[in-house]
Amino acid sequence: MSDIIQLLPDHVANQIAAGEVVQRPASVVKELLENSIDAGASCIKLILKDAGKTLIQVIDDGKGMSVTDARLSFERHATSKIRAAEDLFQLHTKGFRGEALASIAAIAHVEMKTKQEDQELGTHLKIEGSKVTYQEMASTPTGTSISVKNLFYNIPARRNFLKSDTVETRHIIDEFQRISLAHPEITFSLHHNSNEVYRLSESNLRKRVVSIFGSKMNEKLVPIEEETEMISISGFVAKPEYAKKKRGEQFFFVNDRFVKSPYLHHAVVAAFDGLLEQGSHPSYFLYLKVPTKSIDINIHPTKTEVKFDDEKALYAILRATVKHSLGQYSIAPVLDFNRDSNLDTPYDFSKKTSVPSTPKITVDPTFNPFKTETKRESSSSVGSTYVPKKETTSWESLYVATEEKVEQEDLFETTSEHHQANKTFQIQKKYLLSSIKSGVVLIHQSLAHQRVLYEEFLESITVKEVSSQQLLFPITISFSSAEIETIYTLKSDLESVGFDFDEFTKESVTIKGTPPSISESKITNVLEELLANVDLDVPDTNYNPFDVMAKSFAKSLAIKTGTYLSQKEQENLVNNLFSCKEPSIAPDGRATFKTLTLNEIDQLFQG
Known part of the structure; x- marks a missing residue:
């Protein structure tokens, strides 16, 4: 052979x-x-x-x-x-x-x-x-x-x-x-x-960060500095109030080389514990210097991943360093034993000559926490009044709601008496529950609204005549140079859907008109969502800027989880969803609703 x-x-x-x-x-x-x-x-x-x-x-x-x-x-x-x-x-x-x-x-x-x-x-x-x-x-x-x-x-x-x-x-x-x-x-x-x-231009680290991400970045930065035998840490983190909804400005450099490290990222996020809103991400520019023998940078073809000798120790040092800096610059809460002027005696009160009397307290000597409570006559005295609790049959009654109506409203969030027979209920301000012949359907209110808005935008872009609402006063929004470059490349597409731009600079864009469906307060959110969606890996042959825009607009303008909907709003959303061409899928591919048949519900209760 x-x-x-x-x-x-x-x-x-x-x-x-x-x-x-x-x-x-x-x-x-x-x-x-x-x-x-x-x-x-x-x-x-x-x-x-x-x-x-x-x-x-x-x-x-x-x-x-x-x-x-x-x-x-x-x-x-x-x-x-x-x-x-x-x-x-x-x-x-x-x-x-x-x-x-x-x-x-x-x-x-x-x-x-x-x-x-x-x-x-x-x-x-x-x-x-x-x-x-x-x-x-x-x-x-x-x-x-x-x-x-x-x-x-x-x-x-x-x-x-x-x-x-x-x-x-x-x-x-x-x-x-x-x-x-x-x-x-x-x-x-x-x-x-x-x-x-x-x-x-040649500069120090702070100026370099500001020159890349815009002059407004300067006020956001908190310096980080720590030197140990194992590691040297320097750089900046952004103040918690400037945290972003999207992961963006997060940079780790090990020995002057950019790396990705989910483990060290977790250490930074842990240092911000209690300071960030749900779903927000901190920005940071952190530079680590370690002995070359303690790392392996050659574990990935792109060399953006790194392996450390003692990751646990590095985690602890990094977390403590960031937390210390946030506290040092009065961003994180810290113990302070200095006198607080807010606790001083008020100026007007200090001039009064009368001394307030100490209130008297009356204790019920017959009270026994291990006995079932019974009605007692109320007793009063100068200092306070003892008011016994309403008679209950057992300790379990403490967990019963005081009013059955409150419990009903919290579960279903119905709005009025004549809607009690309605088929749609809101659950936890997140889902809509609707009864159908074969069982029930559970609808994700935000994803459902995204689908409705997405199809409306696509229709207005492709079928209807494009119109623009002129703003009373043009607004200027700050972005980084890279973001401005991206928006500029999409300028003609954005104008074709109703945006009207006045001026582009290296760090800002001035807008004097928007599509009628986008309010002035939402413009920044819509453009930020669009910038995030542009990064999606869409093959060039199928790339459609209008589709990306429609998805961005829908996501940024849709009702969010935690929004209360009246009975009328619930019904409108359900009706609009099932009038869509593709009601079952959100623009990002997730399901908008799930159906439970009566058989599936029955099986839940079978022993």
Whole structure:
């Protein structure tokens, strides 16, 4: 029998490696930016076209490469960071994969210009699908410029799986933010389709955070600082009152590398215990320095996960540090034994000459807690009056509601006597219970309202003529630069559903008109919900901005759990839900109602 195992050709091996290294344009951005940082650059420029699908260019003023290094950098397993296996556990640099440039060159057109400071001329390389098509000496500044064009040009199936430009740009901005937050000492800039999104000058950490997330962030930050033998912690957490409904500005950096750690995230959330509203998420920018031997950063292909030697100790230190800082800045409640002026004797009262008399207390000497209570005559005296409890037959009667009507209203929340025979009841201000011929139907009021609003919005967007209600006074809403960029890319779509924009700046947007169904007080919530939904991984072929908008509007404007509904409102919601084209499914795919048949109910009570 002939041999069947064979070695893969290099270009095929590179394409397979590219599957691990390059999932999307943001993956290329991460690799190139990290290489520039490792090259000692003090200024890095990122240029994008069409969310990186057409062009990703990174220009730095680092130390550059020699002719030999420039060529070797595109070979597999080529790295300047590792000489032996032990080096993997003593890494202080970022780009140590050894597959990155080779993988990128296998699936794109790559052009590189690089020069070292002591050279008169640099090297100019062009590579297409792992093949070097051009190599010459060239006049170029000290440093390196790499252009990656037509990503996935030779793997159309992979290109088809990329998301919309808006979503891919959001992923690139996420990577850019993480890297620029880790290195405030470096100047960064980001240009997308000739539009400058960021220009971040060399600064300290606080200024870097503010320059990325907007000037209003400055007042929200609480500094964190702790130094132990095991770990050094610095950075900021946002004050609890600025917590967000969506997880967003949460950054952990270990040895200047962005990481994701659910375990350490839990430690931070635990420090905010009792300070956050239900469903709110704290923002934080935390920098941890640990000995390189105590962590393993190489456990995941994207190197965003990390494994620590002693996680329990780190958890305790981090939680205590954040909690201490919140208390130190009078954000968390702390014990204070200083005199509280609010407890002083009031000024007017201190002038009075009369001394208040001490009230007298009368105790019933015949009272026995272990006996059944009986009616007694009330006795009165100067200080207080003893009023015996109403006679009860046993201690269990203490758990009986004082009025049966109150109990009925709390369970079913009916509104008037003539509605008692109605088939719809509200339970715990969350569900609607409705009787049907075959049993009962339990409806989730918020999800049901989302379905109703979703279909109404889609109808108004696609069928009805679009109208806009002009605001009496235009309102200006603050966002981060990245969020402004996203809203701007959706500007024409938002205008087509009724929004009317007045002005865009780097940190705010002014709105002078909205769709008639959106009140002025809801505009911020609607746009924040839209920004969160844009991040959904929707394939480019099926991406529909109007559908995303309809889902966002419906979710942000629907009645919430905890909202009381009158009998009329309950009936309207039920009728509107079952008038929908798809009444059983909420816009996010969850069920809007569940049905219990009489047989299923009977089975609940069978022994």
